[in-house]
Amino acid sequence: MASKENDFTYVIIYLLTWITGIIFFVISGNDKRKKQHSIQAIILGIIGLVLRFIPLIGLPLLVLVWLYGLYIGYMASINKEQDIPYITDFAKQYA
Numbered sequence: 001m002a003s004k005e006n007d008f009t010y011v012i013i014y015l016l017t018w019i020t021g022i023i024f025f026v027i028s029g030n031d032k033r034k035k036q037h038s039i040q041a042i043i044l045g046i047i048g049l050v051l052r053f054i055p056l057i058g059l060p061l062l063v064l065v066w067l068y069g070l071y072i073g074y075m076a077s078i079n080k081e082q083d084i085p086y087i088t089d090f091a092k093q094y095a
Helices: 009-015 018-027 032-051 058-077 087-094
Strands: none
Touching (some): 009 032, 009 058, 018 032
16 A cells, blocks of 8 residues: 655656666565556656657657656656556556
8 A cells, every 4th residue: 555645756767767667667576556657667768769769859759758757757656646548557467
């Protein structure tokens, strides 16, 4: 059960997307919620890397995906879960 206090670990998970996602996936142990958010951060990071190569709009899209990840992490840190379409279901399955 998640605690009632703020846990900014979730923001850190999304901070460097796939890098911190992999780190927290490995060190989270049996914490399914942190593993789920780690998987989501990894997927958002991969999406960001792919978007980066789209001419003209790639960089702004990359920044938007990164900010969206930070928002998801912040909402998780205050115990208000936000689902990322398709990705959340996948992450819950493998967390």
